[in-house]
Amino acid sequence: MTPPSASLWAVTLATLKKDIRLEWRSKDALNSMLFFSLLVVVIFAFSFDPLAEESRHIVGGLVWVAFLFAAVVALNQTWARELRNQVLDAYRVSPAPATALFLAKSIGNFIFVSVLEALMVPLFVIFYNLHVLGPAWQLIPLAVLGTWALVVNGTFFAAMSVRTRNRELMLPLLLFPISIPAVLGMVAGTTAVLTGDNPAHFYIVLLLTYDVVFTTASLALFETILHAE
Amino acid sequence: MTETARPTITVQNVVKQFGRFAALRGVSAEFAAGRFHAILGDNGAGKTTLLRALAGLAQPTSGEISIFGKSPREACREIGYMAHPSLLYDEMSGMENLRYFAGLYGIFEDSGSQTVIRAVGLDPELPRPVGQYSQGMRQRMSLARALLQDPKVLLLDEPFSNVDVHSAREMVGLLRAMRDSGKTIFVVTHQAVLLDGVADEFVWMEAGRIVDRTANAARSTDPNEVLR
Numbered sequence: 001m002t003p004p005s006a007s008l009w010a011v012t013l014a015t016l017k018k019d020i021r022l023e024w025r026s027k028d029a030l031n032s033m034l035f036f037s038l039l040v041v042v043i044f045a046f047s048f049d050p051l052a053e054e055s056r057h058i059v060g061g062l063v064w065v066a067f068l069f070a071a072v073v074a075l076n077q078t079w080a081r082e083l084r085n086q087v088l089d090a091y092r093v094s095p096a097p098a099t100a101l102f103l104a105k106s107i108g109n110f111i112f113v114s115v116l117e118a119l120m121v122p123l124f125v126i127f128y129n130l131h132v133l134g135p136a137w138q139l140i141p142l143a144v145l146g147t148w149a150l151v152v153n154g155t156f157f158a159a160m161s162v163r164t165r166n167r168e169l170m171l172p173l174l175l176f177p178i179s180i181p182a183v184l185g186m187v188a189g190t191t192a193v194l195t196g197d198n199p200a201h202f203y204i205v206l207l208l209t210y211d212v213v214f215t216t217a218s219l220a221l222f223e224t225i226l227h228a229e
Numbered sequence: 230m231t232e233t234a235r236p237t238i239t240v241q242n243v244v245k246q247f248g249r250f251a252a253l254r255g256v257s258a259e260f261a262a263g264r265f266h267a268i269l270g271d272n273g274a275g276k277t278t279l280l281r282a283l284a285g286l287a288q289p290t291s292g293e294i295s296i297f298g299k300s301p302r303e304a305c306r307e308i309g310y311m312a313h314p315s316l317l318y319d320e321m322s323g324m325e326n327l328r329y330f331a332g333l334y335g336i337f338e339d340s341g342s343q344t345v346i347r348a349v350g351l352d353p354e355l356p357r358p359v360g361q362y363s364q365g366m367r368q369r370m371s372l373a374r375a376l377l378q379d380p381k382v383l384l385l386d387e388p389f390s391n392v393d394v395h396s397a398r399e400m401v402g403l404l405r406a407m408r409d410s411g412k413t414i415f416v417v418t419h420q421a422v423l424l425d426g427v428a429d430e431f432v433w434m435e436a437g438r439i440v441d442r443t444a445n446a447a448r449s450t451d452p453n454e455v456l457r
């Protein structure tokens with residue numbers, strides 16, 4: 001009897017659960033990201049020792065650059081895990097939709113980077129003596145949309161570079177230039193909320209547009225990437 | 230083995246190039262359903278590339294492959310593929326691995342996974358992660374993964390490598406039973422002697438070509454004569 005087709009959401013959920021289980025057991029990505037981000041917070045706090053007013057202007061950039069670099073660590077781990085024992089081939093020979101794998105990896109990375117952000121933001125607040133002068137709620141859509149922008153492109157380009165010899169070098173080379181509009185939106189939007197000087201609506205819409213465009217493009221192209229030799 | 234075997238897999242003038250290196254150089258063959266085909270040859274003969282092309286993992290540079298009248302990707306439900314590496318997550322137990330891979334085929338009940346794990350002689354309740362298995366156990370679990378969706382065609386790359394003789398003979402017995410139940414089996418191996426009297430056909434490859442097809446593990450022609 002032919003089994004029923006594996007639906008997109010069933011495979012996405014199964015793959016997501018598997019990735020979370022593997023990360024929970026190994027903690028490879030979370031430990032590396034946490035260690036890197038902690039270094040950034042501590043080193044910059046002691047190097048600059050800024051006043052509260054100065055902090056509001058620089059922390060937006062500092063936070064997102066720290067998360068961007070830390071995310072690259074997780075993104076490389078995500079696909080490297082699929083190359084051990086050539087496990088990715090087992091997915092490639094199955095009838096499961098390629099988009100399910102991409103969605104699961106993106107959502108998994110989103111969760112891991114969000115956990116990192118939740119742990120690191122209080123440290124940024126303490127070390128940089130931050131007080132938000134604008135509408136603080138706007139930091140939530142900025143964080144969600146900004147994090148998705150990082151992970152959706154990162155997951156796609158990490159899949160592209162994973163079979164290259166210098167994948168640790170290739171991923172930043174591919175990811176950072178294309179992330180510039182998103183990083184600008186995240187940094188400017190966060191600074192706008194922290195200082196209360198400008199409304200952040202424009203940056204939220206910019207990030208939303210960026211996310212829609214790049215998520216659609218990545219979903220459309222991922223099957224080609226998955227089956228590339 | 231049935232006398233009225235019908236063609237299952239047709240390979241027509243398949244060429245596979247990696248850059249300037251041709252791993253397959255115009256391979257053409259028909260393989261009958263319900264038979265056990267052993268693919269033999271020296272390292273670099275093109276055996277693994279042919280198996281990967283049959284599995285849909287290597288796209289031919291030119292030529293065509295047909296499995297039950299479909300391309301390998303279209304026929305993926307009918308194909309069970311076991312590679313030389315295990316294709317398993319080392320950090321998960323055998324049952325956790327099989328539960329995940331079964332989900333890729335739309336199978337969400339555990340009973341099927343438990344059945345194939347028992348069929349290869351392992352315990353589905355074993356909590357140890359696959360990374361702590363012996364090589365023989367890993368090979369068996371890898372075979373169980375290939376059997377998950379009850380495929381009609383099994384493509385097995387070096388299933389007996391690093392496995393002790395006793396375990397290898399047990400695996401051969403299992404494969405023979407599967408052939409007898411109607412599955413078409415392809416095994417790439419260097420251990421032809423294990424399959425003598427079991428495989429229905431021995432396909433000999435050299436330098437990216439099929440150079441001989443015999444009914445036992447001895448070449449019908451002098452290998453030196455077919456070198457070109």
